[in-house]
Amino acid sequence: MRAHALTLNAGSSSVKFGLFAIGAAEPEPRAAGVVEQIGGAPQMRARFAGESDEVRRVLPQDAGRDHRAALDTVLALLGERLGDGHIAVVGHRIVHGGPDHAEPVVLTPAIIAALARLVPFAPLHQPHNLAGVEAATTAFPGAPQIACFDTAFHRRHAFVHDAFGLPRAFYDKGLRRYGFHGLSYDFIQSALARDEPALNAGRMVVAHLGNGASMCGMVGGESVSSTMGFSPLDGLPMGTRCGQIDPGVLLYLMTEEGMDAAALADLLYNRSGLLGLSGISNDMRRLEASDAPEAAEAIAYFTTRIRREVAALVADLGGIDGLVFTGGIGENSAHVRAMVCEGLGWTRIILDEEANRRGDRTISREDSPVRVLVLPTDEEIVIARAAARFAP
Ligand code: ADP
Numbered sequence: 001m002r003a004h005a006l007t008l009n010a011g012s013s014s015v016k017f018g019l020f021a022i023g024a025a026e027p028e029p030r031a032a033g034v035v036e037q038i039g040g041a042p043q044m045r046a047r048f049a050g051e052s053d054e055v056r057r058v059l060p061q062d063a064g065r066d067h068r069a070a071l072d073t074v075l076a077l078l079g080e081r082l083g084d085g086h087i088a089v090v091g092h093r094i095v096h097g098g099p100d101h102a103e104p105v106v107l108t109p110a111i112i113a114a115l116a117r118l119v120p121f122a123p124l125h126q127p128h129n130l131a132g133v134e135a136a137t138t139a140f141p142g143a144p145q146i147a148c149f150d151t152a153f154h155r156r157h158a159f160v161h162d163a164f165g166l167p168r169a170f171y172d173k174g175l176r177r178y179g180f181h182g183l184s185y186d187f188i189q190s191a192l193a194r195d196e197p198a199l200n201a202g203r204m205v206v207a208h209l210g211n212g213a214s215m216c217g218m219v220g221g222e223s224v225s226s227t228m229g230f231s232p233l234d235g236l237p238m239g240t241r242c243g244q245i246d247p248g249v250l251l252y253l254m255t256e257e258g259m260d261a262a263a264l265a266d267l268l269y270n271r272s273g274l275l276g277l278s279g280i281s282n283d284m285r286r287l288e289a290s291d292a293p294e295a296a297e298a299i300a301y302f303t304t305r306i307r308r309e310v311a312a313l314v315a316d317l318g319g320i321d322g323l324v325f326t327g328g329i330g331e332n333s334a335h336v337r338a339m340v341c342e343g344l345g346w347t348r349i350i351l352d353e354e355a356n357r358r359g360d361r362t363i364s365r366e367d368s369p370v371r372v373l374v375l376p377t378d379e380e381i382v383i384a385r386a387a388a389r390f391a392p
Pocket residue numbers: 209210211212239282283284285286288327328329332333
């Protein structure tokens with residue numbers, strides 16, 4: 001009976017899943033999919049290896065509208081397709097490991113309780129991640145449930161890149177610059193270690209530009225600093241999140257506009273960033289296709305902040321040998337990549353415009369002292385690799 005790892009990434013309104021055959025050195029992708037619009041009219045899309053057609057299912061109206069119902073639908077599909085295979089282990093993306101958790105761990109009741117205490121650190125993500133754990137534990141009581149933390153890749157930052165300029169007691173309570181997107185950076189770093197050892201040994205800036213966006217500075221494959229901080233709000237502007245903001249703005253919104261924590265969270269997480277600036281969309285494709293000046297201004301704000309943060313990371317690293325673009329925007333938008341690189345000539349990046357337009361793997365010119373790469377990320381395989389190590 002072939003053993004499989006199931007990977008789960010449970011967000012507020014979606015559950016992404018991956019199915020991998022394990023046993024060989026590298027997990028083998030068998031299927032990937034997502035249940036979207038949980039809480040509304042949930043639908044599932046899935047694709048199986050070697051099949052061109054997508055499987056689509058609408059969850060029945062009378063199904064529960066929660067993560068458990070979403071997982072039941074995924075399980076029903078996998079049950080039909082697994083044949084004599086079985087789920088030996090389940091890997092979960094957990095947004096926050098706090099100060100104490102970095103390496104992947106088995107989700108025992110004690111660990112789950114510790115992660116639940118971190119909910120105030122990531123109130124919009126952690127509860128959904130843990131709901132996925134609960135649902136999967138019920139569904140697969142015999143399979144180890146493994147936590148893979150989005151903060152893990154950054155846990156060895158020096159104090160100066162881990163602290164805020166607040167009284168020390170807050171640092172001790174866990175108010176630190178954790179950084180996120182760690183599974184994506186882990187994937188990119190291991191790809192560099194395999195394919196570009198010289199770059200991996202050097203000073204790299206990796207730009208994960210998707211709906212969520214952040215950048216990480218690495219030396220010798222280790223994270224030195226990241227644009228995201230205590231929460232996934234800091235650093236770059238994103239699809240709907242504000243990015244770096246003067247804390248005085250928040251004080252003003254509280255005192256003068258009467259906003260409470262819930263109103264601020266909604267503003268900063270859901271109504272800001274590319275969507276808020278453009279008033280059109282959080283989707284980069286729509287902004288690039290729009291003639292509205294607000295769309296162009298939103299893209300200009302996004303790319304300007306990326307360039308500023310590259311400069312900050314270059315200062316942290318003491319220079320730059322390579323820049324990697326990844327994530328939905330980084331992998332697909334030649335326009336954004338060109339706007340970022342055009343303003344970075346001072347780092348000695350020389351962009352190959354044709355290669356950039358084509359979306360080649362290397363988009364810097366051969367005579368560019370700094371290499372610029374476009375690498376597709378794969379967070380699911382990072383979870384599957386970690387989970388496979390725990391399979392009985
Ligand atoms: P998430 O953070 O939700 O995983 P993704 O990494 O899938 O997001 O990135 C989504 C973003 O990528 C959206 O803004 C989308 O418009 C953008 N994107 C995807 N394809 C293209 C493209 N061909 N050109 C420009 N932007 C693109």
